[in-house]
Amino acid sequence: MRHTPINNKLFKNNRKRFVDLLPKNSVAIFQSNDQFPRNGDQFFPFRQQSDFFYLSGIDQEKSILLLAPDCSNKKLKEAIFLLVTNERIATYDGHKYTKKEAGKISGIENAYWVDDFELSLREVLVNADQVFFNSNEYVKSFNEVPDRNIRFINDFKEKYPLYKLERAAPLMAQLRTIKSGLEVELLKKACDITRKGFERVMRFTKPGVHEFEIQAEIDHEFTINRANGHGYAPILASGTNALVLHYIENNAVCNDGDLLLMDFGAEYANYSADMSRTIPVNGKFTARQKECYNAVLRTFKAARALLVPGNTAKKISEEAWRMMEAEMIKLGLFTVDDVKNQDKEKPLHKKYFPHGTSHYLGLDVHDVGSYDEPIKPGMVFTCEPGLYIPEENIAIRIENDILVTENGPVDLMENIPIEADDIESIMSDR
Ligand code: GLY
Ligand code: MN
Ligand code: MN
Numbered sequence: 484m485r486h487t488p489i490n491n492k493l494f495k496n497n498r499k500r501f502v503d504l505l506p507k508n509s510v511a512i513f514q515s516n517d518q519f520p521r522n523g524d525q526f527f528p529f530r531q532q533s534d535f536f537y538l539s540g541i542d543q544e545k546s547i548l549l550l551a552p553d554c555s556n557k558k559l560k561e562a563i564f565l566l567v568t569n570e571r572i573a574t575y576d577g578h579k580y581t582k583k584e585a586g587k588i589s590g591i592e593n594a595y596w597v598d599d600f601e602l603s604l605r606e607v608l609v610n611a612d613q614v615f616f617n618s619n620e621y622v623k624s625f626n627e628v629p630d631r632n633i634r635f636i637n638d639f640k641e642k643y644p645l646y647k648l649e650r651a652a653p654l655m656a657q658l659r660t661i662k663s664g665l666e667v668e669l670l671k672k673a674c675d676i677t678r679k680g681f682e683r684v685m686r687f688t689k690p691g692v693h694e695f696e697i698q699a700e701i702d703h704e705f706t707i708n709r710a711n712g713h714g715y716a717p718i719l720a721s722g723t724n725a726l727v728l729h730y731i732e733n734n735a736v737c738n739d740g741d742l743l744l745m746d747f748g749a750e751y752a753n754y755s756a757d758m759s760r761t762i763p764v765n766g767k768f769t770a771r772q773k774e775c776y777n778a779v780l781r782t783f784k785a786a787r788a789l790l791v792p793g794n795t796a797k798k799i800s801e802e803a804w805r806m807m808e809a810e811m812i813k814l815g816l817f818t819v820d821d822v823k824n825q826d827k828e829k830p831l832h833k834k835y836f837p838h839g840t841s842h843y844l845g846l847d848v849h850d851v852g853s854y855d856e857p858i859k860p861g862m863v864f865t866c867e868p869g870l871y872i873p874e875e876n877i878a879i880r881i882e883n884d885i886l887v888t889e890n891g892p893v894d895l896m897e898n899i900p901i902e903a904d905d906i907e908s909i910m911s912d913r
Contacts, residue, residue, distance in 0.1 A: 484542060485709050486752035491590035493665040494540040497658065498561060498591075501538060502552045504654045509553070510607050511615035511651055512639075513538060514631040515546040528712075532632070533846035534617055534655045536753050539563060539589045543580055547600055548591075551607035559607050562593040564600045613647040614639070620652040621851065656851040660843060661861035666754065667886060670845070670863060671895055673756035674884055676708040676749035678899045681760055685900070685909045690739035690765050694719035697743070698733050705749045714755025715848045717747035721764060725878030726871050728838060737764040742772060744878050748848060755848045757865050758896060759882030766910035768903055775870055775877050776903050778810035782868040783881045783901075786840050790864055790885045790892040796841040796854045803840040803868045808832040816872065840868050844884050862887045863895070 505511065516532040531542045539548050545566040554560055563586075566572075568579040582594035595603065608614070616636045619626065629637070636648070662670065680701040687700045697719050705712060720730040721737040725744035737743055741764045748756035761776065763769075768776060786803040808830070812819060817831045825831050841864040843850035852862070867882030883896035900906055 485711060487709070488588075489540060489669070489752055490665060491540060491588060493663065494538060494588075495590040496663060498538050498550065500658050501651075501654060502550060502561075504657070505550075505552065505615065506613065507553060508610055508612040509551075509615060509649070510611040510613075511548075511550040511617075512604070512635070513548040513550075513617045513651070514635050515541070515544055517631050518544045530711075531753060532617075532630075533753070533851075534651070534659075537655070537659060537846060539591065541565075541580070541585055541589055542753070545597060546585075547597060549600070549603060549607065551611070554607045554610070556606060558593050559603055560593075561591050562595060562603060563589055563591045564595050564597040564603075567596045567598055608643065608646065611646065613649045614643075615649045615651040615654070617651040617655065620650070620656075621849070623849075652851075656853070659845055659850060660852040660856075661859060662845060662863050662886070663861075666845065667863075667895075669752050669754040670756065670884065670886075673710070673714070673749045673751040673754050674758070674895045674899075676705055676710050676751055677747065677756040677758045678896070679708060680704040680747065680749065681745070681758065681899055682909070684745065685762060685906065686913050688737065688743060688762060688764060688766075688910070689913065690737060692737050694721055694724070694733040694735050694737060694743075697737070697745075701747055708749070708751075710749040710751050711753065712750055714748040714750040714757065718745065718759075719747075720744045720878070723873070723876055723878075725761075725880075726873050728871075739765050740769070742768075742877060742879065744880055746880065746882065748884075753846050755844065755846070756884055756896075757844055757848050757867075757882060758884070758899065759867055759869075759880040760899070760901070760906075761879040761881065762906050762910065766913065767907055771875065772877060772879075773903050775814060775872070775875075776879055776881075778807070778814060779868055779870050779879045779881050780901065780903070782806045782810060783866060783883070786868055787866045787883065787885055787892055787894065790841065790858065790866065790887050792858055792860055792887060792889065794858050795856065796839070796843075796858065796864060799841050799866075800839040804830070804832050804836060807836045807868055807870065810870075811835055835871055836869055837871070838867075838869065841865055858887050860887055860889050 518526040547564040585594045716731040719733040722741035746759040843852040869880035886893040
């Protein structure tokens with residue numbers, strides 16, 4: 484594990500909160516993520532299934548978590564089943580968890596080898612009234628490949644057709660949206676590593692460097708600070724590349740006079756930060772670039788203030804579009820009359836600011852949670868208005884990660900330079 488050990492109270496408490504939501508005589512089964520095949524005998528780097536990690540802290544493939552709180556056998560009320568290791572695996576792939584290690588990380592007293600799972604399952608099923616299974620219900624996830632949870636569900640249905648199946652995903656979303664203190668600490672760490680990456684980049688960027696060289700600086704800073712890597716593919720987009728919202732090629736040369744839009748976030752202990760900053764490649768904004776930058780920054784600050792209990796992410800996005808529309812009029816992109824006459828289905832501001840302003844953040848960069856649900860203390864959202872003007876080769880996005888509290892929004896990235904003057908001043912010191 485690259486990160487420093489996590490207090491297993493986090494996972495114990497998560498399991499308790501989950502089990503408290505279950506009806507009587509329930510069984511719940513969570514599968515770890517697959518190792519995703521690359522080519523030949525290679526796999527992509529392993530990333531744990533987020534719900535599985537949330538409930539167990541176990542960061543290893545081919546593991547199963549079994550929760551059966553009302554089972555009469557104490558040894559099966561909560562149990563973790565682990566990949567059976569052997570000499571060959573130890574020699575080629577290295578160390579895998581012992582039962583003792585898995586118990587220490589997860590706080591689960593009953594650790595078994597995965598070979599014991601089937602028999603244990605049969606035992607907990609005897610008095611089960613329903614069985615909860617996990618699945619990825621993220622609306623925009625179109626997985627073509629059935630994951631371990633789905634394969635297990637299909638297998639289960641065939642073997643045990645008479646049981647009532649239930650969805651764990653809505654319960655997991657309900658739990659994961661509210662971050663505990665320990666989770667906030669991990670997110671803060673991810674944000675802090677991201678800050679270091681950005682500070683390094685501000686010192687490094689100048690006309691003539693490639694976007695991938697800037698990425699390499701970030702990779703270095705993330706790794707030496709114990710991040711797993713990036714929480715998502717980083718965007719290092721100079722000039723017109725930044726007009727492509729999901730640009731991830733990062734191959735172009737950064738040119739004098741252009742802006743560089745960066746969207747990157749460190750993943751620490753599987754928790755992801757998500758930050759966007761826009762800087763002038765040569766260290767000095769033009770008057771027009773600064774005017775546009777400050778328009779986005781004003782909207783960012785106003786939208787951030789709206790991340791309070793009772794509001795919704797949907798309403799905040801709508802409000803940010805309205806604010807940016809007013810800024811766009813001031814910037815001369817269109818007039819008040821143009822807005823009056825616009826096609827309501829295709830508002831003019833959508834051309835220059837096509838995306839939403841806030842999404843949930845946590846173990847996943849686009850974390851689970853409903854966008855209609857009223858915002859509650861403990862939720863963490865991004866705030867990320869943008870302005871993209873193809874006619875002027877200007878693309879700006881500013882994004883911080885915000886914790887909602889009873890006492891107002893807490894910006895987890897408040898110490899990351901954001902004012903245009905501060906960015907220029909730091910870049911002038913290169
Ligand atoms: N980095 C992905 C996003 O900002 O939503
Ligand atoms: Mn984001
Ligand atoms: Mn982002």
